[in-house]
Amino acid sequence: MSKLAIVAKGLHKSYRMGEQDLRVLRGASFSVAAGEFVAVIGASGCGKSTLLHLVGLLDRPDKGELALNGTDIGRLPAGRRNRMRCEDIGFVFQFYYLLPELNVLENTLLPAQVDSPMAGWLGRRSDARRRAMAALTELGLSERLKHKPAKLSGGERQRVAIARALMNRPSILLADEPTGNLDTKTGRYIINVLKKSHTDAGQTILMVTHDQSLADQADRILHLRDGELTDEE
Amino acid sequence: MYKLVLCLRYLRRRAIAYFAVLGVALCVAMLLIVASVMTGFVNKIERAARGLFGDIVLEPYGQAGIPRYDDLIERIVEDVDRVEAVSPRIYSYGVLRIPGQADYRMLVQIAGIRLPEAVTVTAFENGLFVQAGLAEPTFDPPAKLLAERVSTHIQAVRAVADRERDGRSDAKLPEATDDLLNRLANAEGYLWRGLANIELAEARAEALEYLLAAFNEVELAGRDFTVLKDNIVELDELLVQAADSPRRYGVLGRVRRAVGFAAAMTDITRLKDVIKELEAETIEPWPHRVILGLGIDALSFRTQKGETVRIVGPGSKITLYVFPIGKQLSLTDVSPNVQRLTVVDDCTTDVASIDGKTVYLPFGELQRLNDMAEQTAIDGRVAPARCSQIQIKVRADVTSEAELREVCEEINAVWRQFKRDYSESYPNDFPNVLTTSAEARTWRERQIDLISMIETQRTLMIVMFGIMSLVSVVLVFVLFYMIVVQKTRDIGVLKAIGASSPGVAGIFLAYGAVIGLVGSIIGSIGGYFFVRNINGIRNWLDDAFGFRPWTRERFMFAEIPNEVDPWTVFVIIVGAVIAGVLGAIVPAIRAARMQPVEALRYE
Numbered sequence: 001m002s003k004l005a006i007v008a009k010g011l012h013k014s015y016r017m018g019e020q021d022l023r024v025l026r027g028a029s030f031s032v033a034a035g036e037f038v039a040v041i042g043a044s045g046c047g048k049s050t051l052l053h054l055v056g057l058l059d060r061p062d063k064g065e066l067a068l069n070g071t072d073i074g075r076l077p078a079g080r081r082n083r084m085r086c087e088d089i090g091f092v093f094q095f096y097y098l099l100p101e102l103n104v105l106e107n108t109l110l111p112a113q114v115d116s117p118m119a120g121w122l123g124r125r126s127d128a129r130r131r132a133m134a135a136l137t138e139l140g141l142s143e144r145l146k147h148k149p150a151k152l153s154g155g156e157r158q159r160v161a162i163a164r165a166l167m168n169r170p171s172i173l174l175a176d177e178p179t180g181n182l183d184t185k186t187g188r189y190i191i192n193v194l195k196k197s198h199t200d201a202g203q204t205i206l207m208v209t210h211d212q213s214l215a216d217q218a219d220r221i222l223h224l225r226d227g228e229l230t231d232e233e
Numbered sequence: 234m235y236k237l238v239l240c241l242r243y244l245r246r247r248a249i250a251y252f253a254v255l256g257v258a259l260c261v262a263m264l265l266i267v268a269s270v271m272t273g274f275v276n277k278i279e280r281a282a283r284g285l286f287g288d289i290v291l292e293p294y295g296q297a298g299i300p301r302y303d304d305l306i307e308r309i310v311e312d313v314d315r316v317e318a319v320s321p322r323i324y325s326y327g328v329l330r331i332p333g334q335a336d337y338r339m340l341v342q343i344a345g346i347r348l349p350e351a352v353t354v355t356a357f358e359n360g361l362f363v364q365a366g367l368a369e370p371t372f373d374p375p376a377k378l379l380a381e382r383v384s385t386h387i388q389a390v391r392a393v394a395d396r397e398r399d400g401r402s403d404a405k406l407p408e409a410t411d412d413l414l415n416r417l418a419n420a421e422g423y424l425w426r427g428l429a430n431i432e433l434a435e436a437r438a439e440a441l442e443y444l445l446a447a448f449n450e451v452e453l454a455g456r457d458f459t460v461l462k463d464n465i466v467e468l469d470e471l472l473v474q475a476a477d478s479p480r481r482y483g484v485l486g487r488v489r490r491a492v493g494f495a496a497a498m499t500d501i502t503r504l505k506d507v508i509k510e511l512e513a514e515t516i517e518p519w520p521h522r523v524i525l526g527l528g529i530d531a532l533s534f535r536t537q538k539g540e541t542v543r544i545v546g547p548g549s550k551i552t553l554y555v556f557p558i559g560k561q562l563s564l565t566d567v568s569p570n571v572q573r574l575t576v577v578d579d580c581t582t583d584v585a586s587i588d589g590k591t592v593y594l595p596f597g598e599l600q601r602l603n604d605m606a607e608q609t610a611i612d613g614r615v616a617p618a619r620c621s622q623i624q625i626k627v628r629a630d631v632t633s634e635a636e637l638r639e640v641c642e643e644i645n646a647v648w649r650q651f652k653r654d655y656s657e658s659y660p661n662d663f664p665n666v667l668t669t670s671a672e673a674r675t676w677r678e679r680q681i682d683l684i685s686m687i688e689t690q691r692t693l694m695i696v697m698f699g700i701m702s703l704v705s706v707v708l709v710f711v712l713f714y715m716i717v718v719q720k721t722r723d724i725g726v727l728k729a730i731g732a733s734s735p736g737v738a739g740i741f742l743a744y745g746a747v748i749g750l751v752g753s754i755i756g757s758i759g760g761y762f763f764v765r766n767i768n769g770i771r772n773w774l775d776d777a778f779g780f781r782p783w784t785r786e787r788f789m790f791a792e793i794p795n796e797v798d799p800w801t802v803f804v805i806i807v808g809a810v811i812a813g814v815l816g817a818i819v820p821a822i823r824a825a826r827m828q829p830v831e832a833l834r835y836e
Contacts, residue, residue, distance in 0.1 A: 058829040086731020097726040113235035
């Protein structure tokens with residue numbers, strides 16, 4: 001068996017909503033092998049995004065264990081978590097979340113800049129730019145480098161977001177409803193981009209969606225129901 | 234790296250940032266202007282105070298004065314290394330009157346100074362009108378120079394009148410202009426009379442010189458009076474030339490008559506008599522001279538444009554009633570000593586309270602008028618000549634107040650020794666100096682009231698405006714809070730791609746610092762040019778709107794100080810950067826503490 005990229009055991013997470021606790025995850029357990037493309041499917045509001053946030057280290061579980069690439073991240077200090085977020089994880093969001101002040105190229109470069117102190121950036125700049133240009137060219141955005149996100153279509157924005165997510169060559173790519181805000185055709189294009197990175201580069205992908213046809217593109221589908229995950233072939 | 238990129242990008246893309254920069258710039262400019270102008274005032278007053286009294290003043294309490302001051306001065310110069318120059322002064326009070334103006338009387342302070350010696354100690358020469366730029370001013374400036382200055386001033390007064398009239402007829406003049414024109418005409422009249430006096434003195438000097446030459450020629454030729462024929466021809470020519478100058482014409486006429494008479498009667502005594510007359514008039518044509526402080530009420534005035542118009546100018550006569558407060562032998566009889574004086578110059582020290590009530594007499598003259606000259610009592614004892622104070626200039630290498638204080642102590646030691654030796658040195662002197670106590674004080678100590686008042690005002694103003702500048706901190710705070718709220722989701726994104734909390738805070742702190750820096754640089758440049766051109770701006774406000782925040786007739790200085798101290802600029806810039814960072818701290822912390830998940834969910 002190949003190495004496991006993500007191992008989650010009994011993840012619990014609840015939010016306070018007014019007087020009562022909203023228990024979103026109640027012992028979700030799953031694992032994703034390195035190089036695997038896994039989709040998590042479930043109804044709206046069932047906790048798919050919460051699960052992704054936990055895996056993406058944007059949030060901490062109330063209970064349960066989580067290991068990424070064999071590292072138990074339960075007790076990791078904030079600095080290490082930041083580094084992992086930066087270097088090991090790429091995020092693609094439903095609403096793209098590009099910074100409106102930066103152009104396409106700058107948005108793509110951002111993770112490389114976050115990863116680099118000011119002095120080191122000068123040395124790494126040309127390399128980072130080359131990689132960003134290559135990624136953007138491959139995504140068909142070579143003509144759009146100097147454009148601001150506001151000037152781009154939804155599909156283009158999502159492609160920039162994917163280029164950004166892949167900038168630091170993360171071992172894990174997390175996609176949160178990546179096509180949720182796009183029309184079917186563009187959505188298919190985006191999912192093909194993801195699949196291509198999976199098949200060509202062996203990118204590990206964990207994608208959450210409520211769309212069965214999208215989930216069908218993945219190697220494996222997990223169902224999130226009542227805060228727990230069940231496998232389904 | 235992303236911090237810098239984002240910080241600069243936010244600065245350029247956010248209109249809100251421009252407002253913050255503008256706010257900071259305005260506060261900085263305001264502070265710089267206030268600090269510069271007030272500091273300029275303090276500097277001017279300090280310079281003036283130092284220029285007035287020298288670096289150190291040795292002064293007795295009361296009006297008894299310092300006897301044998303020349304001996305004391307000699308001792309000070311010998312014993313105190315760091316002293317460069319010393320000069321005695323006398324101060325008294327009197328009433329100034331103008332002949333022909335029965336209603337005018339003005340209480341003035343009278344300073345007796347030794348010229349040109351006094352300028353080695355004080356900056357007296359800087360503010361002189363007639364003798365401006367002369368290294369060694371005296372109470373006896375050349376008549377030619379006087380005439381030239383007064384003529385120029387008359388031209389200037391006329392130019393002011395022409396400008397104010399602006400081609401309008403009398404009927405169309407506003408009341409204020411009409412009033413001003415009357416005052417200008419009055420001034421011109423006085424100035425002409427002064428000029429006439431000067432010309433008379435000049436003509437007498439010329440005539441005397443001429444007569445002496447002629448006399449010598451006659452004597453050399455063995456009293457051959459035929460040599461005077463040439464002189465008569467020459468004098469007739471001179472008389473034609475002098476036709477437009479009645480005083481010169483009159484004096485030359487007298488000479489022409491005397492020469493003519495001498496030639497006709499072959500009589501040398503006639504020439505001798507006129508020479509004697511002229512000598513009496515010329516050697517001391519104005520035996521008693523005075524330099525006026527510029528700004529004494531009604532002797533001069535300042536127009537709204539800042540021009541000084543002299544009314545009682547050089548050549549004019551004044552009368553002084555001096556109260557001999559230095560009188561010692563009999564204090565029961567203090568009747569004023571009256572003296573008619575000719576104005577030979579005027580002087581400004583930049584301190585209106587001094588210029589407006591001080592006149593300067595030759596040291597010896599005031600010593601006499603103030604009953605401070607040497608007197609002998611019936612019993613044969615001597616009341617020695619006295620001065621009111623001794624002004625001392627120290628060498629240029631004495632710069633700090635502490636060093637100056639040391640020199641003061643050395644001078645005090647010399648004074649105490651002088652007192653101990655006094656009875657032995659001058660056994661016949663009455664009264665004994667042992668009853669006199671005096672102390673040397675630095676210029677700052679002496680003027681502490683005036684200087685500290687202005688300094689307090691400056692501090693108060695800066696504090697007030699500094700508090701107002703808190704506005705800029707609040708401004709930055711409010712704007713940043715808005716920016717942080719607007720940027721909430723971006724902050725979530727940044728954190729999602731690995732930015733640390735301090736990193737996110739750093740963006741906003743750097744942003745605040747950059748806003749402070751850019752704002753303060755713009756503000757400093759703006760403030761600098763405002764201060765440098767503040768007098769031009771003042772004039773423009775006056776010309777364009779008739780708005781006068783600064784009335785020249787009232788203020789101490791004709792010009793608003795326009796110096797900018799680089800250190801002040803530096804402090805203000807640093808302050809603005811700190812203010813920017815302070816304003817950004819709370820929003821930055823808020824941004825840093827934001828949970829990425831919540832930030833991403835933010836709509």
